[in-house]
Each structure stands twice: as structure tokens, then as C-alpha cells.
Amino acid sequence: MTELTKLTIAGARDALRRGEITSHELTDALNAAVDGADRLNAYAHKTPDIAARQAKAADARLKAGDAPDLCGIPLGIKDLFCTEGTASQAASRILDGFKPQYESTVTSQLFRDGAVMLGKLNMDEFAMGSSNETSAYGAAVNPWRADDGVDLTPGGSSGGSAAAVAADLCLGATGTDTGGSIRQPAAFTGTTGIKPTYGRCSRFGIIAYASSLDQAGPMTRDVRDAAIMLRAMSGHDPKDSTSADIAVPDFEAMLTGDIRGKVIGIPREYHVDGMPGEIETLWTRGTEMLRDAGAVIRDISLPHTKYALPAYYVIAPAEASSNLARYDGVRFGHRAKLAQGDGITEMYEKTRAEGFGPEVQRRIMVGTYVLSAGFYDAYYNRARKVRALIKRDFDQVFAEGVDAILTPATPSSAFGLGAMKESDPVQMYLNDVFTVTVNLAGLPGISVPAGLDHKGLPLGLQLIGRPWEEGDLLNTAYALERSAGFVSKPGKWW
Amino acid sequence: MSIDTDTARRVAKLARIRVEDEALPALASEFNTILGFIEQLQEVDVDGVEPMTGVTPMHLKRRDDVVTDGSQPEKVLANAPDAREGFFAVPKVVE
Numbered sequence: 249m250t251e252l253t254k255l256t257i258a259g260a261r262d263a264l265r266r267g268e269i270t271s272h273e274l275t276d277a278l279n280a281a282v283d284g285a286d287r288l289n290a291y292a293h294k295t296p297d298i299a300a301r302q303a304k305a306a307d308a309r310l311k312a313g314d315a316p317d318l319c320g321i322p323l324g325i326k327d328l329f330c331t332e333g334t335a336s337q338a339a340s341r342i343l344d345g346f347k348p349q350y351e352s353t354v355t356s357q358l359f360r361d362g363a364v365m366l367g368k369l370n371m372d373e374f375a376m377g378s379s380n381e382t383s384a385y386g387a388a389v390n391p392w393r394a395d396d397g398v399d400l401t402p403g404g405s406s407g408g409s410a411a412a413v414a415a416d417l418c419l420g421a422t423g424t425d426t427g428g429s430i431r432q433p434a435a436f437t438g439t440t441g442i443k444p445t446y447g448r449c450s451r452f453g454i455i456a457y458a459s460s461l462d463q464a465g466p467m468t469r470d471v472r473d474a475a476i477m478l479r480a481m482s483g484h485d486p487k488d489s490t491s492a493d494i495a496v497p498d499f500e501a502m503l504t505g506d507i508r509g510k511v512i513g514i515p516r517e518y519h520v521d522g523m524p525g526e527i528e529t530l531w532t533r534g535t536e537m538l539r540d541a542g543a544v545i546r547d548i549s550l551p552h553t554k555y556a557l558p559a560y561y562v563i564a565p566a567e568a569s570s571n572l573a574r575y576d577g578v579r580f581g582h583r584a585k586l587a588q589g590d591g592i593t594e595m596y597e598k599t600r601a602e603g604f605g606p607e608v609q610r611r612i613m614v615g616t617y618v619l620s621a622g623f624y625d626a627y628y629n630r631a632r633k634v635r636a637l638i639k640r641d642f643d644q645v646f647a648e649g650v651d652a653i654l655t656p657a658t659p660s661s662a663f664g665l666g667a668m669k670e671s672d673p674v675q676m677y678l679n680d681v682f683t684v685t686v687n688l689a690g691l692p693g694i695s696v697p698a699g700l701d702h703k704g705l706p707l708g709l710q711l712i713g714r715p716w717e718e719g720d721l722l723n724t725a726y727a728l729e730r731s732a733g734f735v736s737k738p739g740k741w742w
Numbered sequence: 743m744s745i746d747t748d749t750a751r752r753v754a755k756l757a758r759i760r761v762e763d764e765a766l767p768a769l770a771s772e773f774n775t776i777l778g779f780i781e782q783l784q785e786v787d788v789d790g791v792e793p794m795t796g797v798t799p800m801h802l803k804r805r806d807d808v809v810t811d812g813s814q815p816e817k818v819l820a821n822a823p824d825a826r827e828g829f830f831a832v833p834k835v836v837e
Binding site: 345346347348349350445446447460486489490492493552554555557558559561562569573576577578579580581582583586590591592593594595596597598600601604609610612613614616617618620627629630631632633634635636637639672673674677688689690715 | 745749750753754756757758759760761769772773775776777779780781782783784785786788791792793794795796797798800802803805814817818820821822823824830832833834835
């Protein structure tokens with residue numbers, strides 16, 4: 249029997265059903281692994297008591313028979329999800345002490361199915377970042393290392409989720425993705441992460457960053473686990489008016505690995521300047537794997553690609569400046585100590601200056617600026633028009649028969665924590681160059697580990713699918729996963 | 743378009759974030775880097791393009807106009823930094 253902490257969700261599910269293991273044993277093993285991995289800083293809040301209680305209930309349910317797939321499966325939950333009675337602070341000081349009085353829809357569905365929560369996972373503050381370094385808890389650390397032994401970023405914003413899955417500190421984790429926050433960390437840690445179509449998962453109870461772009465999704469060891477977890481997370485929710493009332497298929501049942509005749513687009517605009525040769529090579533290899541599996545490869549053009557990041561850095565900050573206006577020191581979280589004679593304006597200004605970190609402050613203020621009188625048309629409205637053009641690019645290639653699009657997931661492998669400290673903010677933003685288009689167009693995208701670079705660090709490939717066709721996308725990803733045969737794991741040093 | 747320290751001060755004020763005077767020049771310079779990056783959008787021909795309002799075509803669902811939630815003041819106030827007698831408490835607003 250494989251070591252308990254190394255099981256996949258599918259493997260654990262089957263072993264639980266056969267009575268070979270109990271959720272109690274599995275949860276104990278993972279709690280111990282979590283306690284031994286404080287060096288990685290993946291968990292911001294551990295919840296072993298909740299996990300023990302849920303595992304006990306899951307074992308009873310499994311014994312009674314007919315339990316859902318996730319029954320008894322220990323998961324980590326990104327700190328962005330509100331979990332009733334458990335700290336949920338989006339890795340921000342401004343939500344210090346906040347304990348939600350309600351449960352997010354996604355976590356309530358996971359718990360409905362019997363999943364076990366091991367704790368809340370580290371992330372970039374309010375999901376704004378690509379390296380986990382903006383977190384009020386300090387950065388999570390990538391379990392992968394090169395020979396030089398330097399601490400690397402697990403990516404961001406779902407860096408704690410990625411680190412926890414890669415280091416066997418949970419069997420799967422929830423993530424959220426606004427510009428690449430599931431797919432980039434998955435690529436940096438040799439794990440699998442899917443951002444579904446906008447509207448597939450309810451956003452209710454997920455602390456908002458940019459509401460027209462935010463989507464939740466699973467981060468797992470492999471494609472099958474992503475299919476299992478995504479099904480449980482998806483579905484219509486009356487509490488989120490943008491959640492789609494569309495049936496959720498059994499994604500796992502769609503994993504046949506047969507992609508014969510599928511048309512895979514290779515977008516020429518994704519060959520960006522300065523991209524390492526290793527990434528180009530990996531992309532070419534991925535293309536060959538899909539061709540060998542019977543897919544038809546077609547060169548395509550998505551002409552507005554280069555404008556995706558600038559459009560994102562208007563739209564996302566604009567929405568953030570509006571969403572984060574609620575953190576004012578009145579209803580929840582931190583309130584600054586006031587001086588004699590301070591009025592309500594001083595309370596707002598001091599609270600927000602103390603509570604928000606520099607990157608969050610920067611994005612709020614950029615958003616405030618692009619929405620301010622005189623600039624609204626030049627920036628915000630123009631960005632929304634460019635967004636429409638970016639979506640039109642995708643609509644056209646899909647209308648011409650393309651089933652999925654293959655691209656690199658990131659422009660590099662994981663970089664050192666602190667390595668970007670001296671760079672201007674835009675350098676960090678470039679991490680999302682391949683992923684951000686997918687959020688702007690509302691499409692599903694998945695990152696699949698596909699190889700190692702010369703330093704022995706994982707690299708990922710991204711597949712982009714048609715709206716609502718996550719099942720087909722997961723199947724293509726499954727075929728790619730089987731051909732790539734990525735089985736490397738980080739050596740345990742922590 | 744270049745942002746000076748006065749504009750940076752005004753934006754910070756609008757966003758209700760206290761920024762000390764000595765931090766304003768660095769903030770203005772960061773804004774300029776980001777806005778320089780955003781400036782590329784001016785190259786795009788957007789004539790006749792409608793600004794996107796929703797990425798997925800969908801109609802807002804309607805529901806019966808009935809009360810669906812409420813009557814839980816304790817829960818609403820549970821996380822307040824300062825709550826008194828069933829209210830959020832804040833510094834004096836009106837003299």
C-alpha cells in the first residue's frame with residue numbers, strides 16, 4: 249500500500265470503499281505531515297479538531313454505504329474561502345480575527361459530500377500576487393528546490409494550495425484564479441490545476457478580488473482528481489447571480505484518453521520575446537504528444553493576446569477598488585487605533601493604510617484612478633472594449649472547429665523568493681502572460697505538469713477549452729498527462 | 743500621461759488610504775510605471791466595439807419578491823471591532 253499521504257483522491261476513495269483504510273487513519277497521517285511541514289508555511293490556520301470530527305462522520309457514512317466520492321478525503325482550503333467559525337482572512341491583516349458566520353457555497357458542497365478540512369492555506373493577500381510574497385502570513389515555500397538549495401516561490405496567488413498538494417500535506421486543495429492564480433502555482437509545483445468556465449463554481453462566500461474574473465477550481469495531484477473535485481465544487485447557486493444554471497456532468501466518466509480527431513490550436517502570439525528555449529521545447533514536445541495521440545494540430549492566431557495583460561491591469565484593479573471598499577474598520581476585521589479628535593475619515597484612512605499591504609494598496613489606488621472622472625473612458629471603458637476583442641479572438645477559432653488550445657503555462661519555472669524584490673511591479677505581472685487571456689474570455693483552462701527544466705524544476709503546459717466543455721478539456725489534459733508521464737516528486741528536505 | 747505627487751495624493755484620498763507626504767513621490771513613480779504599461783491599450787482599434795458587461799451571455803434570474811434572509815443581528819455584529827446595543831459603533835460623524 250502506498251504511503252497514506254501520497255494517495256491520490258481516486259486512490260483514497262477506492263481504498264476507503266474497500267475498507268482498507270479509514271478516513272480517521274488518513275486524516276491522522278495528513279495532520280502529522282502538516283505539523284511536520286511548518287517550514288513550508290503552506291497552512292495559515294490548521295484545523296485538526298474539525299478534521300477529526302469530519303473524518304469520524306465520514307467513516308460512519310462510508311460504513312453505511314453509498315457515500316460520495318469525496319467522503320473522508322482530507323483537503324486544504326485556500327484562505328480566501330469563508331469557512332464558518334474558522335479564520336478566513338485572505339492573507340490580509342485587515343481581516344485579522346475575522347471568523348465568518350456563514351460558509352462559502354463551494355466549501356459547503358465539499359462538506360456536503362463528506363470532505364475533511366485540514367486547514368486554511370496561505371496565499372497572496374486578497375489573491376493579488378504571483379509569488380505568495382504579498383501574504384500577511386509570510387510567503388509559502390515551494391517544496392521543490394534546485395541544487396543551490398535556495399527557497400523558491402510556489403507561485404501565486406494559490407501558493408499555499410500548490411505547496412500543500414505537492415508536499416503531500418493534503419490530497420487536494422481549493423484554489424481561485426483571477427489571472428492565473430491556480431494554473432501558475434500548479435505549473436511551479438508539478439501539480440494539476442483547473443480554472444473552470446466563469447460561472448461554473450459559485451463565488452458566494454469567496455472573498456472578492458475582481459468579480460468578473462474570479463473563479464474557484466481544484467488543485468490536485470493529477471487530472472482524474474481534478475475531475476472528481478471539480479464536479480463536487482460546481483453547480484448553480486441562487487446566491488451568486490453569475491453562477492450558471494447548467495447541468496454538471498460526471499467529469500471523471502469523460503476521461504477516456506481518446507482524443508483522435510480533436511483539433512488542437514497552437515497560437516502563434518504565445519511565442520513571447522525572451523522566453524527560455526526550454527519552454528519552447530516543452531511546448532513543441534506537448535504538441536507532438538497530442539499529435540501522436542491522434543489529435544489534429546492547427547496553427548492559429550489570437551491577435552489581441554499582447555493587450556490582455558494591460559487590459560487586465562485596468563479591469564482587475566478597478567473591480568478591486570470597488571470590492572475592497574468594504575474594508576473600512578466598521579463591520580469586520582482590523583480597526584486602527586485612533587488619536588484624540590480623529591473622525592470617521594481618519595478611521596477609514598488609518599485602518600486601510602495599516603490593514604492593506606503595499607501591493608493591495610497599489611491596486612486599489614490604480615483602480616481608483618482608472619475609474620475617476622476624466623479617465624473612466626480612456627482607461628476603464630477602453631479596457632472593456634479590448635476585453636471584448638480578446639474574447640472575440642477565441643470565439644473565432646472555436647467557431648472554426650478548434651477544440652482546445654495548447655500553450656505554455658508560465659514563461660519560466662519557479663523563481664527564488666525575494667528574487668523580484670528590486671523589480672518594478674510590472675515585471676511580476678508578466679508571470680500571468682499565458683494565463684490571463686483565459687480569465688478575460690471566461691474560458692476553462694488547465695495546467696498539467698509536463699517536464700523538468702535543467703535545474704530539475706517542474707514546468708507545466710496549459711490547455712484552454714471551449715466554454716462549459718470542461719469534460720472534454722479534462723479528457724485532452726488526461727491524454728497529455730498520460731503521454732508526458734510526469735511522475736517526479738520533490739525530495740523531502742523540510 | 744504622467745502622474746505627479748498631487749495626483750497621487752488625490753488618488754490616495756479618494757481611496758481612503760493614508761499615505762504620508764514623504765511616500766508620495768515613490769507612489770507616483772509606481773503609478774507611472776503601471777500606467778505606462780496600460781498605455782499600450784491606446785494602440786488598439788476599438789471603433790464600434792461595445793465594452794464588455796458580462797463574459798458569459800446570461801439573463802439575471804428573477805425570484806419572488808419575498809424576504810429570504812434577516813433577523814440575525816448577533817451574527818451580523820459578531821465580527822465588528824466595536825458594536826454596542828445592536829449597532830455598529832463609529833467615531834462621531836455629525837457635530
